[in-house]
Amino acid sequence: MLHSFRFLVKTLLLVAVGACLSYGQVASPKADVKLLKAVPDRLKVEPALLTATDLSRISDDELFSRYRKTVVMEGRINNFMDQPTGDKAVRRYLVGQKHELSKQAIRIGEELARRNEQKVNAKWSHNRAFWAHEVQRMKQFFLANVETRQKTGKNLTCVNTFRRGVSFLYDRSGDVRKSRNPLVRYGLSVPPDNSIEALMARAQVCGMASPARVVQCISPWGRKIEEGNWDKPVKLNENVWDVLMGMVNDDPRYSVFCLSLADGYHVATLTVDNRDRSNPRLYWADQTNNHNDGWEEYQKKDSGHPTKYSKNSVRGLNEYILYAIQEFWKRDDPHNRPTPIIRIWRLYNNPSRSHLYTELKG
Incomplete structure (x- = not known):
């Protein structure tokens, strides 16, 4: 007993001395x-x-x-x-x-x-929703991008895929590589880094995106998982489909969203076709070939097969998002797991500060 007590005292003294030395080094x-x-x-x-x-x-x-x-x-x-x-x-x-x-x-x-x-939000939906031909330009990029991946094995990162894809929404010429549109040249097409939060901050400053809408996961102990917490996600605290439809705000035409999964671990583009407001349709696009040909439809209710795309059965949005986050959580080192947090931004069709884009050249 006495030996154990002495060992404990020595250990505490060594820790204290080490802390003091470290503090002295940092604070010099x-x-x-x-x-x-x-x-x-x-x-x-x-x-x-x-x-x-x-x-x-x-x-x-x-x-x-x-x-x-x-x-x-x-x-x-x-x-x-x-x-x-x-x-x-x-x-x-x-x-x-x-x-x-x-x-x-x-x-x-x-x-x-x-x-x-x-x-x-005080103006008509023209400031928020996109037209069919604008979304079609973006869709063609996602289809071609996945086809290139399948043929060559080469592809953009998820963040750069999102950046490039949505640039077609704003480029009226249909070719972002030759665009003279400042929204494309100095906005989402500029790769300052691979942080989706930093990218969307740039979009927000120029009036292109809404504030982030956060959806959290629930831990095995029934608590919401906060940022910086790596508890295992077992379910979502909100229905993402309902969150998106609330952000659509009953606007006709198409609404486009940026989806960040697991604190930016993965990024996807979600598009809601609300031309038939009684039956909205939602599509997922990213840089992988896990979603049909690059433009997979999702539904509100669960399908029972979240892990794999099926031609005969539409997957559920919420079940797939939870499955994906759980997979991302398991893949990394236990001491370096991504926080299971979801962020959603809505893109606006009529940026209010577009005239200031050229100032971002820096």
């Missing part, structure tokens, strides 16, 4: 000053850009200016990080700065989207 002001001096002036971020201020009190123009400065700094850091050389401590520091800038950009996007939502 001399080390911080030396590190900051080593950072190039063009990569030093204005402290104001990282301040968690009350964004609701800032005007639209000031928010846009703040956002532009943020993405410009992100771009500079990205360019620096692309170079293989450089001080390792400086690179680690800049990675942290970029992460903080990205969080602030997402906050700005959500705030502007919240303000824009009131304006968009």
Whole structure:
């Protein structure tokens, strides 16, 4: 008993000493000053850009200016990080700065989207829904993209597939590679990084997307799984089909959504055909060949076969989403699993700040 007590005391003392040493290393002001001096002036971020201020009190123009400065700094850091050389401590520091800038950009996007939502919803559905020929351009891209994958084994990532596909909604010429449309050239077609939250923040700032609608999963203990929690998902806390139809808001024509599964682990494009408002139809598109030919229809009720597409039986949206999230949760290392959270953004057909797109070139 005495031996065990002594061992416990020694262990606690060692932990305490280690913590003190670590704290001293992190908190050394001399080390911080030396590190900051080593950072190039063009990569030093204005402290104001990282301040968690009350964004609701800032005007639209000031928010846009703040956002532009943020993405410009992100771009500079990205360019620096692309170079293989450089001080390792400086690179680690800049990675942290970029992460903080990205969080602030997402906050700005959500705030502007919240303000824009009131304006968009107050107008006729032309500001929200898309026409059949616009959706047809996007659909043809998804079909061709999956066909290319099947033939060559090469494909875009899920985020870049979404970005490229929805660009066809806004490009009136039908060829985004040669488009002169600023919505395409400086908007969703620009790949700043592979974070869907950062991409949708850019769309929100330019009036192209709604605020994110979050759907959570339920843990085996009956609790909602919050961000940063890796509990096993056993069911959804809401019916995603009903959430989407609520966001459609009974608009005629087509409504297009960005779907983020498992905290951005996978991204898909959902399209609701609401021309017959008594019988809306929903289609799923992504970069995989798991969804028919790249444009698979889903329904509200469960089918009993969420794992595999069938020509004779339409899969249920909710059952497939839960199955996919559970698969993503199982695939990764237990210490690095994606948070089982779903985010949904609605795309708007008539961006309210399109004239500001060219300012995003940075």
